[in-house]
Structures are given as C-alpha cells and as structure tokens.
Amino acid sequence: MSARFAAGDRVRVRKAYPPGHVRTPYYVRGKEGVVSRLIAEHPNPEERAYGRDGLPPIAVYGVLFRQNELWPDYQGPEGDTTEVDIQEHWLGPLKDDGG
C-alpha cells in the first residue's frame, strides 16, 4: 500500500467517536493540521487490539496542529503546536473551502 499523504499536506482528522480501541485522541478529531512526516506503515493497532493481524499495514503520519486550532481559547503564543501520530484512515484531505 502506498502512503496517501506527504509532508506539507493539509489534512483534517475524521470526526468520529467509535466506542472501541482507537489511537486518535478525542481532542484532535475534526481538527485541521499539516502532515509533518510519514512515520512508517504498521499493522493497524485498532485491529490488533482485538487479536487480529491488522493487515494490510497502514501508514502513520506525524500531524502538526496549531494550538489555536485545537483550543480556541488557547492562552499561549500563536506559534505553539502539538504533534500527534495519526493513522491514515483517520485523515482526509483538506478542501479549499476548509471543509
């Protein structure tokens, strides 16, 4: 499988709240970020957590979020960020209209 995103791509995290084992923290769901790096392709931990093999492997990216995007009331400077490792199936491209 080939990675769908590259460093520099703007992405939006899927806004979904499944009740099982997931690796995408609640606070980034639905948020916009920028891919900082392709980390690797790994068997999907969300499958492996239930005893399955998690294949095919899935790409994991470092995604950089501006703190102001994550927390509209963020008190610190404009430039502060949080980077989170996110699997490809949690990411969608960001359209020009911001959607």
Added chain:
Amino acid sequence: MSETHSHDDWPYPHPKQPDIEDGPLTDYMAMTEAVAELLIDKEVFSADDMRRTLEDIDSKSPAEGARMVARAWLDPDFKARMLEDVNAAAEEMSIDAGTIPILAVENTKDVHNVIVCTLCSCYPRYLLGLPPDWYKSRAYRSRLVREPRAVLAEFGTEIPDAVEVRVHDSTAELRYMILPMRPKGTGDMDEDALAGLVTRDCMIGVTVIDRD
C-alpha cells in the same frame, strides 16, 4: 544481590521484597506472583528469563539517554544519525534501545519540545528507564496538550513567548525523546562530564538544562 533467598518451592530466588514481606500482600501482588508462577510452570518462559528481564529493567536508566545526548553534542555526524534513527545510533554505543522505534526531537533556539502520551503512558523506557509517576498522572496527561506553558511553569521552566512550544503526543508506534540544547560554557567538557548535565526531565522536555 546480597539479600537473595528462596522459599521451598518458590520458583525463583529473588531479592528480599519489603513491599511484600513487610507490608500487606494485596490481591494484585498475589495475582502477579501467581501469573508469574503459572507461566513458569507452563514453560511459557523460564525463571531465568524472568530474572534476566528484571535485571534488564534495572539496568535501564536515564544515563543511557544522557550518554547519547552528550555524544550528539560533541559529534555532529552522530547527532545526524541519532536524529535519523535513535535505535541504530544507540547500537553504535552498545546501548539496547529496544525494538520500538524512538524518535529524537531537537530543541533549538526557536522550538522547545516536550513529550506526553495522553491515551496511555508511552515512554522511551529502553533509553530513560521506567517513567516517573507524574508522567503517568491524570494531571500531566490531561493538561500538557492544552496548557503546556502552565505545566512547564510547574516544573520551574519558563519558555520565552518567541520560542514555539511543541508538544508531542506519542499515541501510536513511536516513542519520543528530546535532544536538549547544549548549555553555554561547556566547551571544555568531555563526554562523561556533559552526560552528567543531562537529566531525565530535560529529555522528557519539562525542564531545560540549567547551569548555575
């Protein structure tokens, strides 16, 4: 170990355990012993495997990470390799960084990095040893991503507003460690002396190296 002893049919000699032998034996301690004994009985692993693993756990401390940081400060080529692949760079120094990939992120005059795992407590155990209690606490895991500067201030760390604070939430397949900035006035120090300056907390990113 001088305090090693064994009970009849206790499956492995072990150091005296003040927590078990002088305090109450909780259900979870009993469960731990029972699971270990059952797995040894069933030859899932041996008592020797257990002993070696415990020794291995005890052998890991922030000193491993500190040696790497000091080497990186002195050797730009090593630093480049470390930023590329910590586990391979560790091997060059005969340090076993484990099989989980570790990513070193470098503090610069423009960016201060700090690590957390909001979903559990992922931590670069093979290079820094077992995590401190606060790293696993609800307060640290909840607050660092939302108010990093306030949390850093609780550790006595003030980062100027012009410097980006970048939090790394290690949720997935990587572990992070921070490559701190080399303090000024250390030009004449050798690797051992430099390693002595590098604390666990500055490799987590909650402090910076302070030389007074």
Added chain:
Amino acid sequence: MRRHHDMGGLDAGPVDPAEHDYTPWEKRVDAILRLLAGKERRLITLDEHRRAIEDLGPGAYDELSYYERWISAITKLLIEKGVISVDELGGKMEDVKARWQEARE
C-alpha cells in the same frame, strides 16, 4: 463517545511531582509483559494490552494503580487466550497467599 482514558485537554489539578521507587512486584509486572509481548513469544500484543486496560472501565481505571491496571489486563488476556484458566489462577493465588502468611509466622 469520549472514553475515560482519552483525557488530553481535560481540566485537572496541578502535576504532583512526587515519585516513588518502583517496588519489586511492580517490576515483576513489567517483566511479565515484556516477556509475553517480546518477539520471542508474541503471546500478547501491546495493542491488546492497551485495549484491555481501557476496558477496565472508568471506575477501576482510576482506582487501580498503574501496575495494578497492567497485571489485571495481562491476566484477563491470558485467560481469554487460554494460556491460563480462572481455576488455575485462583488456586495459585491461594498458594501465594498461604506461603506469604507462613513466611510471616
């Protein structure tokens, strides 16, 4: 839904800087998981272990200490996978407690 372990961004009090030295039984829990999840055995994945900890539920998750959560999750997975049985575990725990009692007398 927001799950209880997924706490990034929630309000909480100050970070308590107190630390304790890990006790032998805590290290034993750590060693058991390393041995079971290591590449020589792969009996438990760290993903399964995390899932089992999360599934302890909000009450137990906050009530138990870190390594209590770990050994609970390890034990549950070993039983689910048929590596040990509930009866064996119960019997062995009684043995351990009896031996401990004896050692104190």
